[in-house]
Amino acid sequence: MKLADKKIYLASKSPRRRELLRQIGIDFELLLNDKEVDEQVLPDEKPATYVARVTRDKLMSARQTMLYRQLPMRPILAADTTVVVDDLILGKPADVKEAVEMITRLSGRTHQVLTSIAVAFQEQMWQITQYSDVAFETLTDDMIRAYCSTQEPYDKAGGYGIQGLASIFIKDIAGSHSGIMGLPLFETAQLLQNAGLRILPPATL
Numbered sequence: 001m002k003l004a005d006k007k008i009y010l011a012s013k014s015p016r017r018r019e020l021l022r023q024i025g026i027d028f029e030l031l032l033n034d035k036e037v038d039e040q041v042l043p044d045e046k047p048a049t050y051v052a053r054v055t056r057d058k059l060m061s062a063r064q065t066m067l068y069r070q071l072p073m074r075p076i077l078a079a080d081t082t083v084v085v086d087d088l089i090l091g092k093p094a095d096v097k098e099a100v101e102m103i104t105r106l107s108g109r110t111h112q113v114l115t116s117i118a119v120a121f122q123e124q125m126w127q128i129t130q131y132s133d134v135a136f137e138t139l140t141d142d143m144i145r146a147y148c149s150t151q152e153p154y155d156k157a158g159g160y161g162i163q164g165l166a167s168i169f170i171k172d173i174a175g176s177h178s179g180i181m182g183l184p185l186f187e188t189a190q191l192l193q194n195a196g197l198r199i200l201p202p203a204t205l
Helices: 014-023 048-069 096-106 139-149 165-169 177-181 185-195
Strands: 008-010 028-029 076-085 089-091 109-122 122-138 170-174
Touching: 008 014, 008 096, 014 028, 014 177, 028 139, 048 076, 048 109, 048 122, 048 177, 076 096, 076 185, 089 096, 096 139, 109 177, 122 185, 139 165, 165 170, 177 185
Parallel strands: 008 028, 008 076
Antiparallel strands: 076 089, 076 109, 109 122, 122 170
16 A cells, blocks of 8 residues: 555544544544653743644654554654743633633733644654634623633633634634644645645546
């Protein structure tokens, strides 16, 4: 089987990343790490350094799992997304209080979403971090409480999902819509093509 016809391994639990890969026709198999990656922010660690480091750690952990289990050699894709405002990294809210605090902080502001993606195949690795700016409208307390009463904020960095109900809060974005969802498809396609995968089918015209 040619490399272009092979599946990749996806080292991510995110259903949104699976959906985005299917959108561009990438066949994949989940490869979840045997050992959880530590996603704690290190002292004085900048957001771009943090998201790139966590992505590399996920990739290397998945690669070790592939080798340990003696799985077929395939390209591995890992990614991590972080939301940043005032140089503060906003992770996934643990409870309603944290979710309300996060959405309140984003209200009426422009924040950044950073998604780092990395692909490894054989002895090579490629990595890109994509940056997007997201502008929220000014939200009332009732709007914030209503949103945080849903289940949407609690498995997403920054406490919101652009593909869901929070889309009604977003006035403007500059960057990658799919990157804000968790996997910038332009950059993802570049890295997968570096690893030898064909994204578009052969021309028949």
